[in-house]
Amino acid sequence: MDRILSVKNLKKYYGKVKAIDGISFDMYPGEVVGLIGPNGAGKSTTLKTIMGLLRKTEGEIKVCGYDYKDKEAKFKLAYIPETPDIYPMLTVWEHMKFIALSYKLENWEEEALEYLKAYDLMDKKDELGTNLSKGMRQKVMVICGLLHKPEVMLFDEPFVGLDPKAIRELKDTIKELKKEGKSVLLSTHMLDSVQNLGDRVLILKTGKLIYEGTLEEVMKKAGPGGSLEDLFLEVTK
Numbered sequence: 001m002d003r004i005l006s007v008k009n010l011k012k013y014y015g016k017v018k019a020i021d022g023i024s025f026d027m028y029p030g031e032v033v034g035l036i037g038p039n040g041a042g043k044s045t046t047l048k049t050i051m052g053l054l055r056k057t058e059g060e061i062k063v064c065g066y067d068y069k070d071k072e073a074k075f076k077l078a079y080i081p082e083t084p085d086i087y088p089m090l091t092v093w094e095h096m097k098f099i100a101l102s103y104k105l106e107n108w109e110e111e112a113l114e115y116l117k118a119y120d121l122m123d124k125k126d127e128l129g130t131n132l133s134k135g136m137r138q139k140v141m142v143i144c145g146l147l148h149k150p151e152v153m154l155f156d157e158p159f160v161g162l163d164p165k166a167i168r169e170l171k172d173t174i175k176e177l178k179k180e181g182k183s184v185l186l187s188t189h190m191l192d193s194v195q196n197l198g199d200r201v202l203i204l205k206t207g208k209l210i211y212e213g214t215l216e217e218v219m220k221k222a223g224p225g226g227s228l229e230d231l232f233l234e235v236t237k
């Protein structure tokens with residue numbers, strides 16, 4: 001199967017801090033991969049570097065065969081950051097319009113309305129970004145990330161700040177993306193969500209990939225009655 005994302009020997013140093021220290025992994029269509037690790041392991045740095053928001057120190061990143069800096073690659077990626085910094089003086093709908101214009105989308109409105117309904121944001125459609133709660137801003141970022149139909153979505157702690165209904169909605173969205181053959185790289189401390197949604201797990205510690213395996217392999221390694229949390233605590237101690 002063709003690789004949708006390929007990361008080879010990726011390094012990102014902040015001065016002397018080796019935030020990512022030579023990691024390699026691939027992602028395939030229809031896969032949900034959990035990127036987990038203790039605080040400071042390098043998860044956010046990995047996502048931001050793949051997205052091109054941080055300059056890599058070394059290594060190669062390819063998206064659907066394109067170098068990650070190519071325009072084609074940018075169209076195939078979406079990134080939902082940990083902190084939902086939306087434009088304070090744009091309304092929710094204007095954010096969507098902005099994305100549609102940037103990606104030259106056509107006939108996007110109906111789908112955008114569907115997402116607003118699903119994420120309980122219809123009554124905030126014309127509200128300014130500055131007047132939204134953190135969870136609402138998070139939902140706007142998720143919808144904006146979905147609109148151009150990327151092949152790979154990078155989520156950084158997407159469940160933090162969302163209410164239970166929105167968490168369920170986002171989990172359903174991820175399942176839907178998977179069904180459509182899209183790939184999701186999910187960085188989170190919520191290990192149960194990775195255990196429930198993920199196909200594969202990458203465990204980072206101090207910038208190095210210390211474990212990679214399918215959920216099946218994880219559960220086998222964790223043993224009867226074991227969990228991803230058990231394995232995580234074992235390999236990161």
Ligand SMILES: Nc1ncnc2c1ncn2[C@@H]1O[C@H](COP(=O)(O)OP(=O)(O)OP(=O)(O)O)[C@@H](O)[C@H]1O
Nearest residue numbers: 014017018019037038039040041042043044045046
């Ligand atoms: N802008 C920066 N300048 C210098 N060092 C940084 C910067 N951002 C992150 N770091 C360092 O890089 C390492 C990885 O940080 P990163 O935020 O990627 O970790 P993380 O796994 O996302 O952590 P968390 O789970 O706490 O969000 C840490 O040692 C951190 O202190």
